[in-house]
Amino acid sequence: MHEISVMSEIVKGIIDEAQKRNALRVERVSVEIGEYTMLGEEQLRFAFKVISKDTLLENAELDLRTVAGTIECECGFKGEASPASDTPHRSVPVLECPKCGGGARTVGGRECVIRDIRMVVPDV
Numbered sequence: 001m002h003e004i005s006v007m008s009e010i011v012k013g014i015i016d017e018a019q020k021r022n023a024l025r026v027e028r029v030s031v032e033i034g035e036y037t038m039l040g041e042e043q044l045r046f047a048f049k050v051i052s053k054d055t056l057l058e059n060a061e062l063d064l065r066t067v068a069g070t071i072e073c074e075c076g077f078k079g080e081a082s083p084a085s086d087t088p089h090r091s092v093p094v095l096e097c098p099k100c101g102g103g104a105r106t107v108g109g110r111e112c113v114i115r116d117i118r119m120v121v122p123d124v
């Protein structure tokens, strides 16, 4: 399951941050998932639960947000692709430039980004 390896990277990154700040625990994390990562939200939530067990992240709230991917085309267009609704059976969507209709390459939406971590730090 791809989600497990992605989520363990995310959890590792958050624990690193939390330890730098001597956090007692993490309450909430916000993660942005690119549209083209092909990661399942349910699977990510499940993976988070499993991986965060017995860590600073145990019982933390997971805020998952899907962000739209962006494309870049030879005609100079840069932005969101047309929805690839006519190709529902492809596992990788073929992206069409909304301006000229040509094939375009993706420049965003293939990554997972940790946006925000809310943690409990000891009183100074």
Ligand SMILES: [Zn+2]
Residues within 6 Å of the ligand: 073, 074, 075, 076, 077, 097, 098, 099, 100, 101, 102
């Ligand atoms: Zn174009």
